[in-house]
Amino acid sequence: MEQSMGLYEKLVEFFKRDNWEFRTIPHYQAIEMGVAGENSTYRLVALADEERSIVRFLVFLEGKIPEPRRRDIMEFLTRANYGLLLGNFEMDLSDGEVRFRCSTSTEGSELSYEQYRNMLYISVGIMDRYYPGLQRVVQGSADPAAAIADIES
DSSP: OOTTSOHHHHHHHHHHHTTOOOEEEGGGTEEEEEEEOSSOEEEEEEEEETTTTEEEEEEEOSSOOOGGGHHHHHHHHHHHHHHOSSOEEEEOTTTOOEEEEEEEEOTTSOOOHHHHHHHHHHHHHHHHHHHHHHHHHHHTSSOHHHHHHHHHO
């Protein structure tokens, strides 16, 4: 990827290089697309923050967590986050939106194709790994601790 390109242009170039189908959101310096894991499909938003030299990959769970299930999902996500080396889960407590975030600073360096690819696959892979347990907790068929223990054993 060319050195003269801005962070957003490099992000777009990464997705074009591998022929991903996506839409650009220039006002936000972001791209958006659907991605498929083994367990579900997700919405991915990748953002370039030129001012702070940060690239973020956000993978969103479809739908929102119903209010009565949010406390259990908060526990599930906290337990999941404790063991994660890269990235973290987040939930908007006002509407129940759940996402996984992987980000990196690019200040003083250029991200390689491999680094962009790793961020993409880590983000989707971790969301997909935890998805079945999260669904069981949402449905009330597993408590958060047991669901995490199943995933991480």
